[in-house]
Amino acid sequence: AGLNLVLLSVGLIAPFSVKESSVTCGMVYGTYLLPVVLLDRIERVDVFVNNNFFLLGTISIAITSSYFSQRLRFREFSSKYEVTLTNEKLKRLDEERSLLFSNLGDLISLSLDSETILRSVLKLIEENFRFGRAGCLRINRDRQTFEKPIAGAGAGDFKKRLEEFCSSLKDPSLVASFIDLSQPVLLAPGFAYPGPQSGRVMLERLGTRSLGVLPLKEGGQTSWLLLADYGNSTEKVPEDHFQSLSKLSQPVSAALEKARVFESEKRRTAQLLVVHQIARTISSKLDIEQLFESIYQQISQLIPSEYFLIALRRGSDRCLESHFEVMEGKRRIKASSFSAGTLEWHIVEQREPLLIKSDFRTAHEAITGKSPPAQAESWLGVPLTLGSDTLGVIVLQNFQHGRPYDDDDLFFLTTIADQAAGAISNARLYSQAQERATRLSVVNEVAREASLHLDTDRLFETINAQFKRIVGFVKSSMSIYYPESDVFSLVNVYAEGIPATFYKGMQVPASGTVMKIACETKKPYYSRSPEQFQHCHSNTLAKQGIQSAICIPIIADNVCIGTLNFGSPQKDGFAEGQIDLLVTVAHNLGTALKNAHLYSSLQQSYIELSNAQEQLVKSEKLRALGEMAAGVAHDFNNILCAILGRAQLLRQRVEQDPGILSQLEVIEKAAIDGAATVRRLQNFTRQRTDQVFKPVNLVEVINDTLSLTRTRWEDAAQQQGVHYSVSTEFDPVQHVAGEESELREVFTNIVLNALDAMPGGGSLHIHVGSRDDQVFASITDTGYGMTKEVQEKIFDPFFTTKGKAGNGLGMSVTYGIISRHKGQIQVQSEIGKGSTITVIMPANADLSGQEAPSTDASPPPRKKGRFLIIDDEAQIRDMLAEMLSAQGHEVFTASGGQQGLQVFKDQLPDLVVTDLGMPGVSGLDVANAVKAANSRIPVILMTGWGMTLAEEEVRKNGVDFIISKPFQLPEMERILNQILVPQPVGADPKRRFHRH
Numbered sequence: 001a002g003l004n005l006v007l008l009s010v011g012l013i014a015p016f017s018v019k020e021s022s023v024t025c026g027m028v029y030g031t032y033l034l035p036v037v038l039l040d041r042i043e044r045v046d047v048f049v050n051n052n053f054f055l056l057g058t059i060s061i062a063i064t065s066s067y068f069s070q071r072l073r074f075r076e077f078s079s080k081y082e083v084t085l086t087n088e089k090l091k092r093l094d095e096e097r098s099l100l101f102s103n104l105g106d107l108i109s110l111s112l113d114s115e116t117i118l119r120s121v122l123k124l125i126e127e128n129f130r131f132g133r134a135g136c137l138r139i140n141r142d143r144q145t146f147e148k149p150i151a152g153a154g155a156g157d158f159k160k161r162l163e164e165f166c167s168s169l170k171d172p173s174l175v176a177s178f179i180d181l182s183q184p185v186l187l188a189p190g191f192a193y194p195g196p197q198s199g200r201v202m203l204e205r206l207g208t209r210s211l212g213v214l215p216l217k218e219g220g221q222t223s224w225l226l227l228a229d230y231g232n233s234t235e236k237v238p239e240d241h242f243q244s245l246s247k248l249s250q251p252v253s254a255a256l257e258k259a260r261v262f263e264s265e266k267r268r269t270a271q272l273l274v275v276h277q278i279a280r281t282i283s284s285k286l287d288i289e290q291l292f293e294s295i296y297q298q299i300s301q302l303i304p305s306e307y308f309l310i311a312l313r314r315g316s317d318r319c320l321e322s323h324f325e326v327m328e329g330k331r332r333i334k335a336s337s338f339s340a341g342t343l344e345w346h347i348v349e350q351r352e353p354l355l356i357k358s359d360f361r362t363a364h365e366a367i368t369g370k371s372p373p374a375q376a377e378s379w380l381g382v383p384l385t386l387g388s389d390t391l392g393v394i395v396l397q398n399f400q401h402g403r404p405y406d407d408d409d410l411f412f413l414t415t416i417a418d419q420a421a422g423a424i425s426n427a428r429l430y431s432q433a434q435e436r437a438t439r440l441s442v443v444n445e446v447a448r449e450a451s452l453h454l455d456t457d458r459l460f461e462t463i464n465a466q467f468k469r470i471v472g473f474v475k476s477s478m479s480i481y482y483p484e485s486d487v488f489s490l491v492n493v494y495a496e497g498i499p500a501t502f503y504k505g506m507q508v509p510a511s512g513t514v515m516k517i518a519c520e521t522k523k524p525y526y527s528r529s530p531e532q533f534q535h536c537h538s539n540t541l542a543k544q545g546i547q548s549a550i551c552i553p554i555i556a557d558n559v560c561i562g563t564l565n566f567g568s569p570q571k572d573g574f575a576e577g578q579i580d581l582l583v584t585v586a587h588n589l590g591t592a593l594k595n596a597h598l599y600s601s602l603q604q605s606y607i608e609l610s611n612a613q614e615q616l617v618k619s620e621k622l623r624a625l626g627e628m629a630a631g632v633a634h635d636f637n638n639i640l641c642a643i644l645g646r647a648q649l650l651r652q653r654v655e656q657d658p659g660i661l662s663q664l665e666v667i668e669k670a671a672i673d674g675a676a677t678v679r680r681l682q683n684f685t686r687q688r689t690d691q692v693f694k695p696v697n698l699v700e701v702i703n704d705t706l707s708l709t710r711t712r713w714e715d716a717a718q719q720q721g722v723h724y725s726v727s728t729e730f731d732p733v734q735h736v737a738g739e740e741s742e743l744r745e746v747f748t749n750i751v752l753n754a755l756d757a758m759p760g761g762g763s764l765h766i767h768v769g770s771r772d773d774q775v776f777a778s779i780t781d782t783g784y785g786m787t788k789e790v791q792e793k794i795f796d797p798f799f800t801t802k803g804k805a806g807n808g809l810g811m812s813v814t815y816g817i818i819s820r821h822k823g824q825i826q827v828q829s830e831i832g833k834g835s836t837i838t839v840i841m842p843a844n845a846d847l848s849g850q851e852a853p854s855t856d857a858s859p860p861p862r863k864k865g866r867f868l869i870i871d872d873e874a875q876i877r878d879m880l881a882e883m884l885s886a887q888g889h890e891v892f893t894a895s896g897g898q899q900g901l902q903v904f905k906d907q908l909p910d911l912v913v914t915d916l917g918m919p920g921v922s923g924l925d926v927a928n929a930v931k932a933a934n935s936r937i938p939v940i941l942m943t944g945w946g947m948t949l950a951e952e953e954v955r956k957n958g959v960d961f962i963i964s965k966p967f968q969l970p971e972m973e974r975i976l977n978q979i980l981v982p983q984p985v986g987a988d989p990k991r992r993f994h995r996h
Helices: 050-110 114-128 158-168 172-179 198-206 238-247 250-280 289-304 345-351 360-368 407-452 454-465 514-521 538-545 576-653 658-684 698-719 740-756 790-795 810-820 872-887 897-907 923-933 951-956 967-978
Strands: 021-029 034-041 133-140 147-149 185-187 210-218 221-231 307-313 319-327 337-341 354-356 377-386 389-398 473-484 487-495 506-507 525-527 550-556 559-568 694-696 724-730 736-738 763-770 776-783 824-830 836-843 864-870 890-895 911-915 939-943 961-964
Touching: 021 514, 114 147, 114 221, 114 250, 114 345, 133 158, 133 172, 147 158, 147 172, 158 198, 158 736, 172 198, 172 221, 185 198, 198 210, 210 238, 221 250, 250 407, 289 319, 289 389, 289 407, 289 559, 307 345, 319 345, 319 389, 319 538, 337 345, 345 354, 345 360, 345 377, 354 407, 354 454, 360 377, 377 407, 377 538, 389 407, 407 454, 407 576, 407 911, 454 473, 454 487, 454 576, 487 559, 514 525, 514 550, 514 559, 550 576, 559 576, 559 824, 694 698, 698 724, 698 740, 698 763, 698 776, 736 740, 736 836, 740 763, 740 776, 740 810, 740 836, 810 824, 864 872, 864 897, 872 890, 872 967, 890 897, 897 911, 897 923, 911 923, 923 939, 961 967
Parallel strands: 724 763, 864 890, 864 911, 911 939, 939 961
Antiparallel strands: 021 034, 133 147, 133 221, 185 210, 210 221, 307 319, 307 389, 319 337, 354 377, 377 389, 473 487, 473 559, 487 506, 525 550, 550 559, 694 736, 763 776, 776 836, 824 836
């Protein structure tokens, strides 16, 4: 009731022990009641009397009045303080805003690049508004997508979230709600979203609770969204904070518009400059490849593209062929073609440019009715028109990166295409003129080469070199047709970067080949693709990368004599004009090849004649040397015969004195060695007729030779640190007629000479093969080689290049052995490249009629007889008479043929031993006279000429035995004992003829 009240109450009194009392006084002021409690522990209750209560109430009123007075003063002070703080805060905020906009203005004024401006704004927002994250998204109105996310430096993973948000947002309707956004909005609980779902989806995808979205405009349309992330705080976003942030939208938009205008003007200026440069450049370019490169480089400066194409119309065909194609900065070599049903051909037909900014698949299907071969983000194509003609198209594409093309790009490219069309037309005319000149040059060069040179190899090289100037081929060949065997022989083959499946000299059956078709029709056969290949090697060509091939008949005197064949790595790789050129050259080539064939035949005949003449000269030279050697050998044999015979007689008589026996052995051995040397000299005469040839396998002889010489080319070489590589190549061959040991000696001599020519090591290759009715063995080394002079003297006796290490008889003996075997030796050598020695022998020689002489293991028992010895050499005659007399025979001697026949008539001996070469009456004359008198008397013919007498000749003259000087006494004794054995009546006289 507004009165001061004093309330007295008795508090709790503790029972039994302690009595307590309390006094409570209420302080009342207006409508406020403030209780005051005073406690006192006393034992007397009567302390609180009325006066005390009254005093306490008075004090309470005073306290209450003072309290509320101070409280009013405090509230007044607090209110004034809060106003002061608010004013200070607003002042500071204004200053910060002023500083922010001042800094923002400075940064914006320093840059005219939109992305640089946005990054500067994001940096200011992070520093002044202290947001955790801030970023920007560009709006693509054509595609209705977000792209080009930009995040502040302190945004952490915010950029990654923005990128994921852009790539995962597939629904265009979610983007559409932001496209027309004109005012800043706050995406947070309690605030309206710009669309039913878009704001919520953005918060969820970016992982935040509240997000400030500021639309930034260019050209009056929202082009960017500035996003300020307030984080996941549950506190309410300050309104003034958001309002301050919202005020950035207008100045930033103005800066972006300024940058856009600047960039647009910059692009337009650059386009005008490029147009001017292209106009100046292409007017000076007549090389079409350089022109294409220049156009590409100039356009790429202003419109970067992942794909660039210049395709031109191919003649009157409804097809475009790419002439310049670049994919991701790399030139594509493989040409592409574009026909009906492609965007490129659509531009040619409509003669109008085409710009596809987005939804490429839908646009492609709407125009062509087909799905595109590759997805593009944007596509731009313009026609190359010149008057009423459409030359081709220029096409730009971006697949994943790069900005979408716009109308400015379309205008710029159309302007460039108008100028490029005229330049391309001029360049094509120039190229065609050059091509015609080149074709004439090719025809002239081939014709000139054909008239100057008749060598087919050189002619083929010229054709390849000249055709390479105008035709892109990687495989070529020239074949000659042989109608008698119906085969084509590849006389020349060329392959560039592919396996040489076909080779020079290859015989190709004509049946079923395009070469045969071309020859029969006398027209070119053109296979435009592998599907049109119609011969047995089509799979091989396709595997080698040949995509098209052409076969040109070579005509001479209205007869096809062969073909020219070319393969290209491209389908339809030969143009019509190129084919006409090939046909022209092939017709001119017919006469040249015919002349070349005649020239080749004439040259071969000349080579054979030269070889025959050379062989004849060599034979005559060797024959003269042989005759001289034979005469020398005859005289030496007579001398050695006397020496050897006397030495052996003395050995028989002197049996007690070892010294004399030793000296006689030395004499005997020297005589035998001398006889062997003379026999080797006689072998050089190649007139030995006492050999009986047998079938010999030349491969086995070579293997034996390598085994015999292995210590030289393997063991000894390894000890000296020298390496020889020995290889063999054995074809199936027939046997030859010969003496295996002599042939082994031949190849041993050749192999050793080859090794001598390679003292530091090298390669030795032996090839055994056959051609026609002959077997050949060629030994090739990689040694020093021989000069022409050495080759001419290689078979001369006593000629050597080894100094004291050689005697000069090895190759001369080899030549003699091969000549006796009716063979030949050919020498090919070049200084520094090695030598090839080829031994050629007849195969399947007739071995009939040859019989080995009969040699009895043990001579029959000795029988005494009456012998007549005829020899003009007294030493030999006396020595032989003395030997026979010592054995108990009765011996008659004569110094010549005439005297010998007289003694024969007078004494009628049992056996006649006569020398061959005697003045007047020869040994053969004596044998004839003896047989005429008594055919059963044996005749032994002694000769120092070696075994050079023909068997048939001496047999017809009545000779039963031939013994070569010098002979040893035991040999003569064995022959005499054999002769003295009685022959059965009617025995074949041929069986009695023997050589020793």
